[in-house]
Amino acid sequence: MRPVHLAPHDALLIVDVQNDFLPGGSLAVPAGDEVVAVLNRYIALFTQSHLPVVATRDWHPATHCSFKPVGGIWPPHCIAESRGAEFPAELQLPSGTTIISKATETDKDAYSGFEGTDLAERLHAAGVTRLFIGGLATDYCVLNTVSDALQKQFEVMLLLDAIRAVEVRPGDGDAAIQEMRRQGAHPLTLSHLHSMARATSVFHSGRMPAQ
Numbered sequence: 001m002r003p004v005h006l007a008p009h010d011a012l013l014i015v016d017v018q019n020d021f022l023p024g025g026s027l028a029v030p031a032g033d034e035v036v037a038v039l040n041r042y043i044a045l046f047t048q049s050h051l052p053v054v055a056t057r058d059w060h061p062a063t064h065c066s067f068k069p070v071g072g073i074w075p076p077h078c079i080a081e082s083r084g085a086e087f088p089a090e091l092q093l094p095s096g097t098t099i100i101s102k103a104t105e106t107d108k109d110a111y112s113g114f115e116g117t118d119l120a121e122r123l124h125a126a127g128v129t130r131l132f133i134g135g136l137a138t139d140y141c142v143l144n145t146v147s148d149a150l151q152k153q154f155e156v157m158l159l160l161d162a163i164r165a166v167e168v169r170p171g172d173g174d175a176a177i178q179e180m181r182r183q184g185a186h187p188l189t190l191s192h193l194h195s196m197a198r199a200t201s202v203f204h205s206g207r208m209p210a211q
């Protein structure tokens, strides 16, 4: 993996890191809680570099069509305004985070943060061209968000250490990662990411800094 430096047109996109997708939640992703500390370190890098942070959230009505009691495939989860729909307290979202709510209509599901939202317009307005994407779940909302981002011509860096899969079928997580790479997403982990290159003017003052 090649080192990557943050640059002016980058943004961090955190997908559906919500209590219901963490252990103890109603649609718990195995080890989903492990992404939180890693994402906090990505958040720190983006914040230090004055780059935007965007967080999507699943934000369903109480009788959403994806819920088992009304014929869907998932246990009820991420009901708007409920505790399960909240971001975990440990996730250190900066105060300026853009929050995108999705799948808010009763009769329509949306795994992608771009589907039925103004996410693409918001990113274009902010001049964003490259997205660093992590969150939950690898094989559903991360996969669909990454696919849409690539289709919309964003460059995508997939944060391999900040995603976890539901794995309704064993192997779904790895298959999703392979598919995202096939579509053009670049894999990345924290140790290969560096904050924005600093202005070098201090080194051009006529003498070298003290050793």
Ligand code: VGL
Binding pocket: 016, 058, 066, 074, 111, 136, 137, 138, 139, 140, 141, 142
């Ligand atoms: C998700 C299943 C149902 C996700 C959302 O965020 O990956 N998965 N709703």
Ligand code: ZN
Binding pocket: 058, 060, 066, 077, 078, 103
């Ligand atoms: Zn959902």
